Amino acid sequence: MIGEKNYNTRPSNELGVIEKEKGKNVEIVLHIMRHGDRDLDGNLRDYGRERTEKYAGFSHLKEEEFDIVKAIGSNAGPTAEVDGEKMQRSLETAHIFAKNISDNKNYKTRSRGLLSYEGLRSSLPYDHKKVYDSYIDEYVKNTLLIDEGINGFKDLSKEKKEAAASFADNKTVAHFMAMDTPQAKQLKREIAGSFAVLIERFAKMAREKLQSNQKILYPVGSHTGMMELLLSEAMVRTDDDGKKIVGGALDDFGGSFSPSEGFRCADKNK
Numbered sequence: 279m280i281g282e283k284n285y286n287t288r289p290s291n292e293l294g295v296i297e298k299e300k301g302k303n304v305e306i307v308l309h310i311m312r313h314g315d316r317d318l319d320g321n322l323r324d325y326g327r328e329r330t331e332k333y334a335g336f337s338h339l340k341e342e343e344f345d346i347v348k349a350i351g352s353n354a355g356p357t358a359e360v361d362g363e364k365m366q367r368s369l370e371t372a373h374i375f376a377k378n379i380s381d382n383k384n385y386k387t388r389s390r391g392l393l394s395y396e397g398l399r400s401s402l403p404y405d406h407k408k409v410y411d412s413y414i415d416e417y418v419k420n421t422l423l424i425d426e427g428i429n430g431f432k433d434l435s436k437e438k439k440e441a442a443a444s445f446a447d448n449k450t451v452a453h454f455m456a457m458d459t460p461q462a463k464q465l466k467r468e469i470a471g472s473f474a475v476l477i478e479r480f481a482k483m484a485r486e487k488l489q490s491n492q493k494i495l496y497p498v499g500s501h502t503g504m505m506e507l508l509l510s511e512a513m514v515r516t517d518d519d520g521k522k523i524v525g526g527a528l529d530d531f532g533g534s535f536s537p538s539e540g541f542r543c544a545d546k547n548k
Contacts, residue, residue, distance in 0.1 A: 302490035303490055304494075306494050307494070307495045308477065309339060309542055311371060311498065312500060312536070312539055313326075313538070315440055316537075317431075322370055325440060331378050334374070339379050344384075346386070346494050347385040347495045348376070349387040349388075350499070351369030351370070352499060353369065353394050353396075354397075355368070361373075363387070368393065375540075392476055395504075400468050404454065413445060413449040414446045421441075447534065447536065450502055451503045452534070469503070
């Protein structure tokens with residue numbers, strides 16, 4: 279109860295056993311990924327779900343042994359009925375990945391507001407939907423002029439929709455990353471900080487709460503321009519001369535992420 283201390287009545291020798299069972303040889307793997315391909319209204323599409331399943335199928339994580347797989351994701355955006363629950367596109371993407379990695383065994387799914395752009399204190403310094411849609415239009419106009427019967431995004435084939443989404447995602451991220459206003463700088467720090475908080479929480483969990491000798495995978499569903507900011511603001515790497523560099527341009531990390539793509543962040547506590 280609030281205002282009262284919690285007293286543990288277990289014998290001291292039992293407490294010692296419990297302490298030894300926690301936090302030793304624990305490994306948590308965060309697979310931070312972008313949500314799958316969506317339509318222009320923000321709904322995850324079937325070809326986006328298929329792409330996520332494909333990525334899970336050839337992921338190196340498929341070859342590793344995990345005691346449990348727990349999908350978490352942003353609760354922002356439209357919802358859809360998935361396996362009897364309401365899920366948003368980022369959460370559903372993580373759910374699909376977890377389900378395929380674990381072969382439908384020992385996996386769980388839950389939303390996390392920390393991953394949502396809706397919970398940020400700073401507002402976007404640009405109209406995200408307007409910018410994203412403009413790049414979709416650019417792709418359709420410049421790339422598909424030779425295709426008869428193509429009047430817009432809805433007329434594209436599945437493959438062309440995937441290509442258009444990747445093009446628009448990358449261009450939109452580049453648009454935001456190039457912004458240098460005080461508002462943009464503040465938002466970039468806040469987004470990167472939210473991921474840093476998430477990683478620190480899981481590192482603490484590995485040390486203090488998890489049973490020893492466990493290996494857990496967390497597919498983490500996020501949004502456009504989130505993962506890049508974590509990397510560009512916080513990653514520490516070493517150059518050819520052995521000098522440590524903090525952060526950097528997206529090109530230093532191999533460019534932007536496409537829908538359903540992700541990267542691995544692991545914490546192993548000995």
